Amino acid sequence: MFDLVSFIPRAVVQSIPLLLGATGETLTEKSGNLNLGIPGIMYVGGISGVIGAFLYEQAAGGSLNPFLAVAIPTLACLLGSALMGLLYCFLTVTLRANQNVTGLAMTTFGVGFGNFFGGSLIKLTGSEVPSIALSATSGYFSAALPFADSLGWFGKIFLSYGFLAYVAIALALVCSYVLNHTRTGLHLRAVGENPATADAAGINIGRYKYAATVIGSMIAGLGGLYYVMDYACGVWSNDAFGDRGWLAIALVIFTIWRPNVGILSSILFGGLYILYLFVPTGMNLSVKELYKMLPYLVTIVVLVISSMRNKRENQPPESLGLAYFREDR
């Protein structure tokens, strides 16, 4: 029998990195920047958090201050991913480099950066296994509300997650509101749709692109942090993050650039991502691999449907991927 009560929480924890990544990427793409560096940025966000937590755990010895144990890795993660976002913007907005090439390079760089420092930390701890465990810090990140357990299936499905999960949902809702109901959101959408028009209307294109991309990168970086600290219980091992970054980008398309739609869609993606664990497939590993294709298949189907419907609101921002230069003719 399919066990929904244990499936849904698993799908949700699986979905949170995707949701954060997708929210960040949506925000970025709304400014016309197609940041394919998101997988790398999430990776850097994760390792930056790990470095922060590692240094703090080393410095504090056995007694951790709960507030600092959360704040230091979080700030380290935000700083690391913000720097990645800044680098991307400097290359694509200021120097007008090709966005696809830059993004892919950032992903390669981010993964290499993460693996390098991950490997170094593992060497430093001198552990037997190729991973580094920060279970004390992780305990603070994954702490659920104390009364969640007493509420049965309700508590398990809705209240059993670490705080970053709720932050992720709140961020998606806030982004949605900002994009659709505020002046800033209107300006940002205009920048991504038609920068020449936004420019003529007196909107500072560079500032909006930088802000959206850097904030988007920071949100995506939190996805990496959540993955290490909550989902993986504080265990960092190189390359474990896998293809979640790409899945987040697929999710952006799946949600047709709507962060609020992302909340449920990411849970769907998370569910599809782990469905193979819940469907009896026996020992046949190739069937499992087929199940792992599901999120991508769904994305392709959505792409086909949304391009057939051809509604203007459902299209990507019009100048997505293009650099803007005012005096270009």
Next chain:
Amino acid sequence: MDTKTPAVSLRNISKSFGGVPANEKVNLDIYRGEILALLGENGSGKTTLMNMLSGIYFPDEGQILIDGQPVVISSPKDAYAYGIGMIHQHFKLVDVLTAAQNIVLGLKEPGRLNMEAVARRIRQICDEYGFDVDPDQKIYDMSVSQKQTVEIVKVLYRGADILILDEPTAVLTPQETEKLFAVLRNMRDSGKAIVIITHKMHEVEALSDRVAVLNRGRFVGDVMTKDTNAQEMTNMMVGHPVSLNIQRPEPKDPKPRIEVDGLTVRSEDGILKLQDVSFTAYSGEILGIAGISGCGQKELLEAIAGLQPVEKGSIRYVEDNGTTDELIGKDPLEITSMGVALSFVPEDRLGMGLVGNMDLTDNMMLRSFREGHSVFTDRNGPKALAEQVVRELGVITPGLNTPVRRLSGGNVQKILVGREIASAPTVLLTAYAVRGLDINSSYTIYDLINKQKQAGVAVVYVGEDLDVLLQLCDRIVVLCGGKVSGILDGRTATKNEIGLMMTTVGGTREHA
């Protein structure tokens, strides 16, 4: 007028792009309560000059004064702060947003974004000047003239009292143009300064109070409109006297060249674009096609060139010896090799025919790259052709290696038309060959077309300007809603007659 302080004064403004000067030491005064027409040939720097006022470009040299005070306009925001609003030739609107959202775009009003209050103010502005805008309509659902209205309301919403309109009538029907002019006169009477960039003489005469003329980036002079006439303005614009008469040599030895019979074309969405169209185009003759835009002109030319699937009917190509060849079913390459050349100038000019990112030589090669037997292409021929087109049509370009998209619209058009004519066709299809071209370039193009006619080419000329059609064409096919409304003799037809036939099939007076 002399005692008033100008709303805007430009002093010794210069600007160049990549070494090519667009404006050189221009001096210009703009007054409130006056409509100033800024006149000049293509590439004479009209738009560049106004872009410097609206903050899109920054002048290399010179000084701008607003109400006598020197100011620096370094961004569109600064321009709005000084009350300058520009309505660009290519509308600056975000398609997926509503009219109201576009109008408040970039504004920093205090408080939260309240779209209802915005909509109220838009309606108020509309009532004041007689516009018709639905604040909640998406831009992509709008017609060109509606978009233009949104642009004007946007500028007014920002409290601009110096309005610049860049070729506002290029995309409008005569009725819409009349409406626009009425609104502009209203705004002038309420004390706003209005600049309209144009090269249509009759609009200058109908609308403006004063004319300022630019020639090759330099300010030539300004005159009161009532003290001048079209001939004098043209001479100022071009820099030497020009004749404003179009030649119409008698057709020599006309023979049927293209026979169109019962042609019916449906668009992709199943809308009937052409219905039972029949006519014959003769060699050595210019056949004009008149009609309100979107009446099937595009589909007709594309069907002949093999680019448009045909539902019914036939298009026959008649050789000199009388043998005929069915064109329907042939691919465009075969049709082209039979000598049918299509020089179609679509609304965005670069859409068909030229590749914006390629330079002049490469664009010439688009016609000739299949020639020869070597695996390597011949670049010398196209290069010589590019040089010839630049020289003969007076294309203004920094060089042959400049990407075409960097050239001004009129120059792009000259290259396209020049290339098509150079392919020595037996049938030349042109649509809107002079759209957006200034008067001097237009006459160059008319001359070219006439030369083709005298060389025995069958020319099909789709045009917008009825005066030109009547002066240039031997016969005129009038289309109305995809049907042939009538075929007239260009020498005897009147403008009124054509106008009626454009709106009613057969030109009956029922709806007139």
